[in-house]
Structure formats: structure tokens, C-alpha cells
Amino acid sequence: MQIAILLYEGVTALDAIGPYETLSRLPDARPVFVADRPGLVRNEKGSLGLFADAALGDVPTPDLIVVPGAPDTSGPRESAAVRDWLRAADATSTWTTSVCTGSLILAEAGLLTGRRATTHWHELDVLASYGVQATGDRVVTDGKYVTAAGVSSGIDMGLTLAGRIGGDRVAQSIQLLIEYDPQPPYDAGSPQKAPADIVAELRPAA
């Protein structure tokens, strides 16, 4: 099972690494990080470099596509190369997935039109503007399209998908191996739970 994880300049690292750490532990997983061209890609802050081992054209028919997000997805959304690759790869993929604003990149390619999907809580309106039924759920499965909410939700998505692909036992084994027994010291992980003034401060201007 070939898993293509898209990288691009400015990507949010955890969006990519959450699904990677879960899905790469599936039996027969062959993950590959792909980008416009192979080489070093800098994350949103510039302080982390991730390496793309393959060009888009090297990975034309992945079984599973993972599209991570970023604070600014205009680069990949406006890239004809990314859009064409996504459309062609999606035509034969078993699963097409995203984390955070990665769903905006899928939407731009026309792959989520009319479907239920999710994204970072900041961007639900933008996702809806693509003709997507934008839910605020953490992980949304609509057919073969699995989308996750902001950043850290890619771990939950990866485990959900691991269960669909490998069965509950395999997914539970992965959860135990990565000791995913979350104990956040605060309960501020969603706009419904965080203090209202923090939500107001962080919500993007309309």
C-alpha cells in the first residue's frame, strides 16, 4: 500500500507527521513524501526542514493520498502541477485524505464538491465556499474521502483509517505503540471548549 504524503513550502509539520506515524505502521505500508520536486521543504515557520523523496510525477497512482494543511495554502492551491496530480492520483486512489486546511487544496482540485468534509475551525467558511458540506467534526469520512480538523487531528484520522484498512486490532496496536493516551493539561482544543476571549482573539477577521 503506497501512501503519498504531499509536502510543499510552508506546510504545517504535524499535519503530515500525525498521519505518517499512524499509517506508516500498517503492515505493507510504503509511505513516500512527495513534492513538486524532490528535496528540502520548509515548514510554515521555516525552522523545520522536511525532505521530499519523490516528485509528484514519480508517484502517479498511490493507494492513499494525504494532503496536509498550512496557515497559507495559496501555493499548492494555485499550483496546476499539484491540482493535476491530485486529480489524476485520486482517480485511482483507494483513500484520499487531508488534515487541517489540506481539505482546501482537495476542494480547489474539485474533489470534495458536494461532499461532507472538515478543516481547521478557522477555515470552515472557506471550505463551504467550495460547495462542500463543511462540518466542524474532528474526522469526517464520506466514501473514500477522509478529512480531519486542525493540525493534531491527523493522529485521530490516521488511527481511524488504520482501523478501516487493517482492522481494529491493528489500529489498537498502533495506538499502543505510539502511546496515544492523550492527557492534555488544558481543555481548550476546540472553539467550543476554549475560553471565549481566546477564541475571539484567534478567530480570523471576517
Next chain:
Amino acid sequence: MQIAILLYEGVTALDAIGPYETLSRLPDARPVFVADRPGLVRNEKGSLGLFADAALGDVPTPDLIVVPGAPDTSGPRESAAVRDWLRAADATSTWTTSVCTGSLILAEAGLLTGRRATTHWHELDVLASYGVQATGDRVVTDGKYVTAAGVSSGIDMGLTLAGRIGGDRVAQSIQLLIEYDPQPPYDAGSPQKAPADIVAELRPAA
């Protein structure tokens, strides 16, 4: 605040990226990935390349040290360069931290002797063999030493430390930005919670 995140061949990526995604969002954070020498480092599976921007000697006095783990930490544990750097950097650090089996690397450098600390559930006995009070807790703080359990626990550690460094409000803002509202599809993230036969299968031979 300079944050040095150690990289080495075979590292577990999420061990490094969990703390990175939380701590790098602190005001004034200056994260830098360091390794024996600058350049590409492959993770435990070889399918992910992370880039070290600095050599150990380039970052002699970080304010915060993060040591991620790996299934096999013999490389960094047996490296005199890593050990010497850790001891010297720890002499002036404000916080010295680890995720997963990163605590074994700190312990090998003698930094955890007699202290309370944690590690991946696989390796609690090994940690104890260094004269460390090895608890099974997810995040353990003993003075300036903050250690986290397996892999994904680095996110909880990062938020805990973010609260200590920046205050509750900053930590809650970071939690909301990365939408860390965990909803694992299974409840198998610790040996106490996972099905007993899975724990038995994954527990290393004594």
C-alpha cells in the same frame, strides 16, 4: 528562548514534532534542530527525512533542550559527542526535556540519576536501571527536567511546558491553534487500557 531539538539517525519523528509544534508557537521561541552534523537525518523507518540545521557545537547554550526517542537509541546513547553536548548544554539550560526513549539518552548522560522521570511503557525497566525513579506517568516534571512517555505524549509535554513558560492563556491559545481536542477512535493508548493480548504481543521479551 532558544529551543534545541536533537536529531539522530533512526529518531521517531513524532517524538520531535509534537514538542516542536507546541513549543515553537511560544512568543520568542527560536527552535533549532541539531545533530552531530548538519544535514539530512532519516527516521526509524527510513521513509522520512528531517533536516538538522545546526551541529551540536553551534548550539552550546540552548534555553530548552528536547531529546526525542527511537526504537533503538544505542547510537545517541553511545555517542560521546551527544553525551558531552547534553551535559554541557544542561549545565546552563532552563529546561531539559525528553519524549519516549529520549529519557534513556538523558539518563545515559547522567542527567536523570535519582530523579523522577518517564519513558515509553516498553522501557520503564531500562530507565530504572539507570538509577532513575521511572514512573509510568504521561508527563513527569522533576525540577527543570520534564520527561514524557511514548511518542504522542510529547504534545502533552509541550503544552504543559508552554503553560509553565508562557502561562495558561498562551498554552490554551496554542492548544486551540493546533486544535488539540483528542478523540481517538479506540481506547488502547496505554498498557492499562489496551486489550491484554495486544499488550502481551507488543511487550518486549524480558
